[in-house]
Amino acid sequence: MSEAQSTLDEIIGKEYEHGFETLLEMDVIPRGLSEDVVRLISAKKNEPEWLLEWRLAAYRHWLTMTPPEWANVHYPAIDYQDMIYYAAPKSQKDGPKSLDEVDPELLKTYEKLGIPLHERAILAGVAVDAVFDSVSVATTFKDKLSEVGIVFCSFSEAVHTHPELIKQYLGSVVPVSDNFYAALNSAVFSDGSFCYIPPGVRCPMELSTYFRINAKNTGQFERTLIVADAGAYVSYLEGCTAPMRDENQLHAAVVELVAMENAQIKYSTVQNWYPGDKDGKGGIYNFVTKRGECRGDRAKISWTQVETGSAITWKYPSVVLKGNDSVGEFYSVALTNHRQQADTGTKMIHLGRNTKSTIVSKGISAGFGQQAYRGLVRVAKSAVGARNYTQCDSLLLGDKCQAHTFPYIEVKQPSATVEHEASTSRISEDQLFFCRQRGLSPEDAVSMIVNGFCKEVFKELPMEFAVEAQKLLGVSLEGSVG
Amino acid sequence: MLHIQNLTAEVDGKPILKGINLTVNAGEIHAVMGPNGSGKSTLASILAGRDGYDITGGTVEYQGQNLLDMPAEERARGGVFLAFQYPVEIPGVSNIYLLKAAVNARRRHQGLQELDAMDFLSLVKEKVRFMEMDEKMLYRAVNEGFSGGEKKRNEILQMIMLEPTLALLDETDSGLDIDALKVVSKGVNSLRSADRSMVLVTHYQRLLDYIKPDFVHVLSAGRIVKSGGPELALELERQGYAWLGAETQEGSSKGVSQ
Numbered sequence: 001m002s003e004a005q006s007t008l009d010e011i012i013g014k015e016y017e018h019g020f021e022t023l024l025e026m027d028v029i030p031r032g033l034s035e036d037v038v039r040l041i042s043a044k045k046n047e048p049e050w051l052l053e054w055r056l057a058a059y060r061h062w063l064t065m066t067p068p069e070w071a072n073v074h075y076p077a078i079d080y081q082d083m084i085y086y087a088a089p090k091s092q093k094d095g096p097k098s099l100d101e102v103d104p105e106l107l108k109t110y111e112k113l114g115i116p117l118h119e120r121a122i123l124a125g126v127a128v129d130a131v132f133d134s135v136s137v138a139t140t141f142k143d144k145l146s147e148v149g150i151v152f153c154s155f156s157e158a159v160h161t162h163p164e165l166i167k168q169y170l171g172s173v174v175p176v177s178d179n180f181y182a183a184l185n186s187a188v189f190s191d192g193s194f195c196y197i198p199p200g201v202r203c204p205m206e207l208s209t210y211f212r213i214n215a216k217n218t219g220q221f222e223r224t225l226i227v228a229d230a231g232a233y234v235s236y237l238e239g240c241t242a243p244m245r246d247e248n249q250l251h252a253a254v255v256e257l258v259a260m261e262n263a264q265i266k267y268s269t270v271q272n273w274y275p276g277d278k279d280g281k282g283g284i285y286n287f288v289t290k291r292g293e294c295r296g297d298r299a300k301i302s303w304t305q306v307e308t309g310s311a312i313t314w315k316y317p318s319v320v321l322k323g324n325d326s327v328g329e330f331y332s333v334a335l336t337n338h339r340q341q342a343d344t345g346t347k348m349i350h351l352g353r354n355t356k357s358t359i360v361s362k363g364i365s366a367g368f369g370q371q372a373y374r375g376l377v378r379v380a381k382s383a384v385g386a387r388n389y390t391q392c393d394s395l396l397l398g399d400k401c402q403a404h405t406f407p408y409i410e411v412k413q414p415s416a417t418v419e420h421e422a423s424t425s426r427i428s429e430d431q432l433f434f435c436r437q438r439g440l441s442p443e444d445a446v447s448m449i450v451n452g453f454c455k456e457v458f459k460e461l462p463m464e465f466a467v468e469a470q471k472l473l474g475v476s477l478e479g480s481v482g
Numbered sequence: 483m484l485h486i487q488n489l490t491a492e493v494d495g496k497p498i499l500k501g502i503n504l505t506v507n508a509g510e511i512h513a514v515m516g517p518n519g520s521g522k523s524t525l526a527s528i529l530a531g532r533d534g535y536d537i538t539g540g541t542v543e544y545q546g547q548n549l550l551d552m553p554a555e556e557r558a559r560g561g562v563f564l565a566f567q568y569p570v571e572i573p574g575v576s577n578i579y580l581l582k583a584a585v586n587a588r589r590r591h592q593g594l595q596e597l598d599a600m601d602f603l604s605l606v607k608e609k610v611r612f613m614e615m616d617e618k619m620l621y622r623a624v625n626e627g628f629s630g631g632e633k634k635r636n637e638i639l640q641m642i643m644l645e646p647t648l649a650l651l652d653e654t655d656s657g658l659d660i661d662a663l664k665v666v667s668k669g670v671n672s673l674r675s676a677d678r679s680m681v682l683v684t685h686y687q688r689l690l691d692y693i694k695p696d697f698v699h700v701l702s703a704g705r706i707v708k709s710g711g712p713e714l715a716l717e718l719e720r721q722g723y724a725w726l727g728a729e730t731q732e733g734s735s736k737g738v739s740q
Binding site: 428429430431433434435436437438439440441442444448449451452453454455456 | 530531532533534553554555557558559563564566568569570572573574575579580583584587588591623640644
């Protein structure tokens with residue numbers, strides 16, 4: 001069924017049950033991208049003139065660009081005129097009516113991951129009347145945050161409530177012209193999260209998109225902006241371990257982080273978008289631009305990511321180390337199974353004096369999985385005494401998968417220290433037999449060995465997330481032993 | 483307990499075991515000795531269920547079941563334990579984690595409740611003290627950076643935690659200094675009981691000074707060429723294997739048996 005058809009069905013179906021919502025549901029604009037479409041999106045969101053201009057500038061620039069082809073991933077060309085760039089919150093009318101109608105395989109996965117029953121329904125896209133208890137959770141949560149002056153809301157909301165902050169920081173880390181997908185996102189971004197931590201405030205809890213009332217369909221072009229003012233601290237969690245179904249094949253998000261003097265931002269991601277079936281059909285393309293800037297002295301930004309989903313991942317969470325003595329960290333576990341492809345890594349741009357960066361990347365390939373680590377360490381002439389340590393390990397399961405490493409190192413400052421270590425290994429027959437001889441099933445043995453391989457990264461994750469991530473790896477690797 | 487009848491096995495078309503007959507009753511300790519490449523380690527590996535061997539004939543019965551039909555992990559849960567000659571390293575996986583997973587896999591199989599964290603911890607600490615090991619070893623990655631002696635102690639620690647019904651020890655004495663040998667033997671001897679059997683694979687009589695076997699068998703070129711009591715081991719120590727006409731098979735089975 002074409003997307004137009006399904007949208008149509010959705011509209012028709014919706015009309016009968018919730019008549020008064022029909023108008024809203026009709027809020028779907030035609031296929032394709034043009035200046036008019038950008039204007040329309042901006043108008044639908046009641047955006048101020050400057051933001052529309054910003055989107056238009058991005059769109060015009062995007063027209064001059066071509067999709068990047070240097071990544072080690074392969075997929076048919078995307079027809080950008082065959083997509084719908086704005087749809088009102090999706091109706092769940094054509095979704096399953098109850099858990100009985102949901103793919104039993106998906107449910108099994110939820111069960112293995114230990115996801116509570118009421119959340120399984122939401123994740124699987126079952127129409128639920130009340131947004132269970134997350135409304136109350138979110139409200140208490142918001143009160144607590146506003147007490148200390150923290151702003152945490154949807155991006156669209158922030159445009160109206162905190163226009164001065166958005167104006168100041170939007171696009172200041174990832175300019176609209178940065179790359180093809182970032183430009184596209186800037187032109188048509190749907191929604192996302194905004195977070196501002198005032199000077200000296202330590203955010204009293206882990207912030208999570210998951211808690212932001214269900215983050216209902218932020219759409220395929222998500223935009224996130226987090227600003228930690230001088231001396232502030234925030235830990236932000238993105239995503240969840242449950243495999244998320246989504247109608248949109250292309251996801252091109254942009255995340256910008258700004259850390260001022262002595263501020264610290266810890267950004268953790270667990271990405272488990274639908275990877276497609278065993279032959280790779282129907283999976284999500286995850287083309288994301290994530291970048292943080294340590295704008296002040298002694299600022300620190302840490303990216304920790306566990307990437308197990310998506311058919312194709314193109315993602316390089318980076319840190320620009322402007323402030324003197326600022327610190328950038330990147331801890332990554334990426335897993336590709338079946339036909340999944342991932343080209344992921346980071347960029348550490350050292351500009352300030354005595355800036356320090358650490359990169360720990362763990363890639364796991366199974367099945368026909370394709371995996372590439374791509375990392376850039378650039379030390380500018382100004383970065384006296386800069387240091388980088390990179391460790392990049394690949395683990396292969398089976399003999400049909402691949403792992404590649406593409407490190408780029410550019411050093412213009414002679415006093416800099418740059419270290420790079422890389423390894424590629426397999427789970428040996430001896431390890432597997434040893435574990436089985438101690439009573440572990442081959443699946444548990446592989447999961448245990450892989451988790452051991454990823455330990456250095458998992459220990460960077462917030463506790464609960466780490467436990468989930470371990471389970472997730474086990475589930476994602478199922479069917480890879482044999 | 484264990485009943486091996488006319489067992490033959492090949493690796494890559496090369497016969498390694500050429501008709502092994504061996505019966506081990508409950509409570510007995512058997513030592514299997516023999517020169518390098520005689521098939522000792524292969525025998526232990528096959529009993530534990532390692533892949534890569536073609537069983538071309540014969541039967542192995544363990545507690546009334548056809549052992550050869552069971553996957554390695556089921557044999558382990560059913561009480562078959564192999565102390566490895568070369569214990570493998572597993573980076574990032576702590577010793578205590580592996581031990582807990584192993585103990586609970588066995589307990590589930592026995593229909594027992596899994597041990598909770600507290601009970602497990604107090605049990606494992608007691609055993610660690612008994613094996614005269616540093617408690618810190620529990621939190622290190624499995625065998626990573628362990629000395630040869632530490633690895634072997636660690637194997638025996640796992641064994642006394644798992645309390646197997648049939649313990650196979652593959653050259654556990656190799657590479658041990660005398661102090662480590664004493665500790666390892668202490669661990670093994672602590673498991674001696676009327677309902678537990680052991681098969682010790684070893685080159686040297688030395689181990690048998692500390693762990694007294696009930697029977698000694700000499701394996702040569704894939705066959706048991708002589709069986710006897712503990713005195714046979716002493717005889718071998720004095721005279722070597724040559725007097726039995728024992729010989730190494732053409733081309734050793736080293737690559738596989740390790």
